[in-house]
Amino acid sequence: xxxxxxxxxxxxxxxxxxxxxxxxxxxxxxxxxxxxxxxxxxxxxxxxxxxxxxxxxxxxxxxxxxxxxxxxxxxxxxxxxxxxxxxxxxxxxxxxxxxxxxxxxxxxxxxx
Amino acid sequence: xxxxxxxxxxxxxxxxxxxxxxxxxxxxxxxxxxxxxxxxxxxxxxxxxxxxxxxxxxxxxxxxxxxxxxxxxxxxxxxxxxxxxxxxxxxxxxxxxxxxxxxxxxxxxxxxxx
Numbered sequence: 001x002x003x004x005x006x007x008x009x010x011x012x013x014x015x016x017x018x019x020x021x022x023x024x025x026x027x028x029x030x031x032x033x034x035x036x037x038x039x040x041x042x043x044x045x046x047x048x049x050x051x052x053x054x055x056x057x058x059x060x061x062x063x064x065x066x067x068x069x070x071x072x073x074x075x076x077x078x079x080x081x082x083x084x085x086x087x088x089x090x091x092x093x094x095x096x097x098x099x100x101x102x103x104x105x106x107x108x109x110x111x112x
Numbered sequence: 113x114x115x116x117x118x119x120x121x122x123x124x125x126x127x128x129x130x131x132x133x134x135x136x137x138x139x140x141x142x143x144x145x146x147x148x149x150x151x152x153x154x155x156x157x158x159x160x161x162x163x164x165x166x167x168x169x170x171x172x173x174x175x176x177x178x179x180x181x182x183x184x185x186x187x188x189x190x191x192x193x194x195x196x197x198x199x200x201x202x203x204x205x206x207x208x209x210x211x212x213x214x215x216x217x218x219x220x221x222x223x224x225x226x
Contacts, residue, residue: 043217044202046216054137089155097162097206098160098168098171099145100157
């Protein structure tokens with residue numbers, strides 16, 4: 001089955017710097033890749049997603065890139081702010097509606 | 113519009129007991145997913161229901177089961193509880209436009225097994 005790895009497991013950056021989180025997946029049939037943010041004690045919330053027919057997607061300070069050949073995708077956060085501090089999960093799914101396989105998560109700390 | 117709601121929010125059980133967790137999806141959503149999030153760990157897929165049918169299950173023993181009702185709400189049942197079942201159980205729902213593959217999560221039920 002699908003396996004999603006995520007690195008780093010923890011990441012500390014200074015406020016205003018950029019943060020990059022990388023994920024790799026094993027099943028080349030996966031075609032949908034969402035990123036979820038989970039603040040302490042709260043539910044995971046979708047922040048951005050990308051489909052396999054697109055190489056890059058941006059939404060304000062957040063961007064995701066996808067390399068299908070290498071089977072990896074990355075989350076980029078620019079101009080980080082303290083409220084970006086959270087655990088970020090990447091995920092992959094093989095078909096529309098299928099359950100997600102999540103990575104183990106990255107704990108991002110943005111230091112003031 | 114109400115989001116995904118789960119009940120109860122917290123639950124304390126002892127080893128060997130049985131527990132039922134409940135999830136109400138967003139109105140109009142037909143798919144419900146259950147995930148287990150053990151402390152400090154990621155989200156592990158448990159079960160997926162769509163239109164009342166079980167579509168897929170994760171790598172969990174048979175004592176984890178569930179069902180989906182005609183109104184698309186869902187229950188997760190765990191029998192013969194073990195200490196390692198202590199975790200946050202998250203429900204997510206999906207539906208609406210065919211172009212949307214987004215899963216919306218509930219706040220979860222925190223289960224403690226003593």
